[in-house]
Ligand SMILES: Nc1ncnc2c1ncn2[C@@H]1O[C@H](COP(=O)(O)OP(=O)(O)O)[C@@H](O)[C@H]1O
């Protein structure tokens with residue numbers, strides 16, 4: 001798991017990659033929280049473009065990140081979600097809590 | 108029902124084995140010609156069941172987890188995950204969406220996902236003895252290609 005992040009106009013984008021499961025979850029959660037605590041963004045975008053697999057551990061990560069952004073009175077967006085993670089997020093009804101963006105089809 | 112092919116493994120409840128288990132299931136299912144979506148569903152269901160055995164069955168120790176894969180007639184894949192851990196006191200409650208005893212790191216959506224991603228799902232558990240999850244899914248496949256010895 002690798003995390004690249006970009007900050008622009010108080011908007012923090014975190015690029016997630018690899019497989020998100022319980023084994024990787026704690027580290028991912030801590031990495032995201034650490035970036036939010038440092039940059040205090042108004043909007044956090046989790047970019048799932050590089051995620052090759054995700055199970056329900058990813059749902060806990062999203063909810064945890066949502067709570068962190070709510071504490072800052074900021075918002076959370078999820079972007080570039082491939083079909084498999086999208087199906088898992090939808091099974092949990094995440095679209096009712098957070099704005100979801102599907103994977104951009106390759107141009 | 109007599110399986111056309113089968114495989115079984117046992118491993119210790121280490122979180123590194125979550126990825127191993129779902130990759131094994133995907134490799135076994137390859138001969139059944141699943142679609143990409145079906146493969147994703149299988150891997151997700153295996154990951155959920157095996158993670159539960161690792162996280163909940165043996166909270167403070169390492170114990171055995173077994174995974175059995177069977178190819179049944181009609182291109183049906185059966186997945187059985189078993190542990191000999193602490194068991195579930197109230198199985199109906201455990202299956203409710205969002206129910207978790209795992210704190211902020213868990214979502215409580217594991218069983219809900221297993222049930223909705225697979226065609227059939229059964230859960231048996233005895234406190235102090237262990238838990239067994241059995242799931243089946245019919246894969247689209249191309250219809251032909253039954254295994255010949
Ligand atoms: N193999 C198991 N052994 C003991 N308890 C289990 C097992 N699997 C599930 N459980 C119990 O059922 C609850 C719900 O499981 P699940 O739906 O996968 O959600 P989560 O894993 O996120 O808690 C768990 O929190 C745990 O209390």
Ligand SMILES: [Mg+2]
Pocket residue numbers: 056155158159216217218
């Ligand atoms: Mg679970």
